[in-house]
Amino acid sequence: MIYSSSSSMFIYGSSLSHPTSTAQYLPFDILSEIFQYLPDLNLNLAEELETDVISPKTGPYILRPEIYPWSITRVCSAWRTAAIYEPHLWSRVHLEVGQKQPSHGKVELLRLYLSRSRNCKLNVSLHCTWTERALDNAYLSLLFPTLGRWQFFSLHVLAKSLPVFWDLGNFPMLEILHLYVAHQAKTPPLNNINHIFQHAPRLHTIRYRHSDDRSVFVMPLDQLKVYQGPLSSIPADSGCDWISNLQWCAFAANGRQPEWALTEVTAPHMREFSIRERIQPVNTVAVLNILTLPSLEIFRVKASGRMRLSDAIVGLLERSMCLLTELCLDVPDLTAMYMYPILRRTPQVVKLRITSKKLLPDFVQGWVYDPKTHAKNPCILQHLESLDLGRCTFIPTAEITLLQMIQSRWEVPGKMTAEKYFSGPATNSITRLRTFQVPYKFQRTKRSQKKILRVWKEEGLDIQFGPGNQNRL
Structure with missing residues (x-):
C-alpha cells in the first residue's frame, strides 16, 4: 500500500480512490524509485523468509493478472x-510446474x-512435480533460457523430478x-548423487529446508559462507x-562422515x-570434537545424549576460547552435573x-544472586538478561528454587535502587x-506463586509462558 498525504490517495494493487491525484503526474524517475521500495522487491526476503518464497499458497504467483505487479499497470x-520499464518489478519468478501442460494464456503471461x-x-x-523432459513443458522451456540471470533459486522438487534439472x-x-x-518413500535413498x-x-549460501533429506548434491563447498543442511547431503570425498x-x-547430524x-x-x-541430532547421537559428538570456533557468539545444540555431549561441548569451548552471548541447549536429561561445566565456560x-x-533444585541453585556472598562464591551467568525455561519441567521443590532465583535477579530490596x-x-x-x-505448568501452581509472577510482570519483568493453552497471568 502506498499513501500520499497531499492528495489523500490510497493505492493497493488496482485502483486510485481519487481520479485527479497528483501521484498520476509524478516524474518517471520518481515512480521508478517508489517501485524500488515495494515489499516484493526486498532482496533480503529471499534470505529471511524462505517459506514465503517457496510455498505454493503464500508465494507471489505471477500468472494472476489481477494482482501485483500486473495491477500497477492499470x-x-x-x-x-513506469511499471513496464522498471525491470525490478518483474524480477520475482514463482512457478508451479505440475504434470499438466499450462494453458496458452498463462504461457503468454510468463x-x-x-x-x-x-x-x-x-x-x-519453483515448485516442480514435472517428470518428463524440460523442453516438453511450456513453463520450463521459457524459464530455463534465463538461467544466466538467476541470483536466487528456491527449488521444491520431487526426487523423481530431479532429472529435469540435470x-x-x-x-x-x-x-x-x-x-x-x-521423497515419496519413507526412507530416502543414500546413493542418489546430483x-x-x-x-x-558465486554461490555463497545453501539452505536445505528439510534435514531428513539424504540426497547427495555436489556443490562448490569451498566458496560457501552460509550452510544449513544435513551431513548426509555432503559428498564423502569433499572433506x-x-x-x-x-x-x-x-x-543436521543425520549421517556420519x-x-x-x-x-x-x-x-x-x-x-x-x-547442530541438531537426527539419527545417531555419536554424529553430534564427532562433529563437535573436530571444531574450533574462536569468534563464536551464538551456539545451539539439540541432541538426545548428555554425558559424551557435555564433554564435547566443554572441549569445543575450551579450544575456541570464544565469548558466547547466546546459548541454546535442547537435551532431554540435562542435569546440573553435566550443565555446570558448560555454563562456567560461558560467563x-x-x-x-x-x-x-x-x-x-540443584539445577538453578547456583544461579541465585546473593550480594553478601557473591564476592567469595559468585553465581554463574552474571551477564544473563534473557532466560528461557518455557519448555522445561520441574519437580515441585525445583519450582520454588526457580522462583527464588528469579527473585534474586529481579526484585530489589527496600531502600535500595536497582543500580546499587x-x-x-x-x-x-x-x-x-x-x-x-x-513453563506452562506455572499456570496450575499455587496462587501465591502466581501472585509473585503477576507482581513482577507489573514491575516490568517480561514474563512469557511455554507451550500450552490460556497462557496468561
Whole structure:
C-alpha cells in the first residue's frame, strides 16, 4: 500500500480512490524509485523468509493478472509506462510446474513477464512435480533460457523430478540456493548423487529446508559462507576443510562422515553455529570434537545424549576460547552435573534457552544472586538478561528454587535502587534479568506463586509462558 498525504490517495494493487491525484503526474524517475521500495522487491526476503518464497499458497504467483505487479499497470497511463520499464518489478519468478501442460494464456503471461525483466537478475522459486523432459513443458522451456540471470533459486522438487534439472549447465550469477527434495518413500535413498549445482562460481549460501533429506548434491563447498543442511547431503570425498570459510552454519547430524574424525577444523569467522541430532547421537559428538570456533557468539545444540555431549561441548569451548552471548541447549536429561561445566565456560552469555525434563533444585541453585556472598562464591551467568525455561519441567521443590532465583535477579530490596543492588564493584556485580520464559505448568501452581509472577510482570519483568493453552497471568 502506498499513501500520499497531499492528495489523500490510497493505492493497493488496482485502483486510485481519487481520479485527479497528483501521484498520476509524478516524474518517471520518481515512480521508478517508489517501485524500488515495494515489499516484493526486498532482496533480503529471499534470505529471511524462505517459506514465503517457496510455498505454493503464500508465494507471489505471477500468472494472476489481477494482482501485483500486473495491477500497477492499470492505475493510469503514467504508472503503466513506469511499471513496464522498471525491470525490478518483474524480477520475482514463482512457478508451479505440475504434470499438466499450462494453458496458452498463462504461457503468454510468463513470456511477457520475463521480457519485462530485461537483463535484471532474477529471484526464481519453483515448485516442480514435472517428470518428463524440460523442453516438453511450456513453463520450463521459457524459464530455463534465463538461467544466466538467476541470483536466487528456491527449488521444491520431487526426487523423481530431479532429472529435469540435470542438464541445465552453469549458474553464473547464482548466489543463494534453497533446496527441498521431497521423497515419496519413507526412507530416502543414500546413493542418489546430483551434480546440478556444481558449476556456480558465486554461490555463497545453501539452505536445505528439510534435514531428513539424504540426497547427495555436489556443490562448490569451498566458496560457501552460509550452510544449513544435513551431513548426509555432503559428498564423502569433499572433506571438512570447507567449514573453515563459513560465517554461519546449521548442521543436521543425520549421517556420519568417516574422514572427519581424523581432522581438525578452525573456522575463524563463524559467529553462529547450530547442530541438531537426527539419527545417531555419536554424529553430534564427532562433529563437535573436530571444531574450533574462536569468534563464536551464538551456539545451539539439540541432541538426545548428555554425558559424551557435555564433554564435547566443554572441549569445543575450551579450544575456541570464544565469548558466547547466546546459548541454546535442547537435551532431554540435562542435569546440573553435566550443565555446570558448560555454563562456567560461558560467563558472558546474555541469552540462555534450555529445554530439559525433570530439572532438580540443584539445577538453578547456583544461579541465585546473593550480594553478601557473591564476592567469595559468585553465581554463574552474571551477564544473563534473557532466560528461557518455557519448555522445561520441574519437580515441585525445583519450582520454588526457580522462583527464588528469579527473585534474586529481579526484585530489589527496600531502600535500595536497582543500580546499587545489581551494579556493585565490577567483580561483584551482575546484570538484572529482563526476560523470563516460564513453563506452562506455572499456570496450575499455587496462587501465591502466581501472585509473585503477576507482581513482577507489573514491575516490568517480561514474563512469557511455554507451550500450552490460556497462557496468561
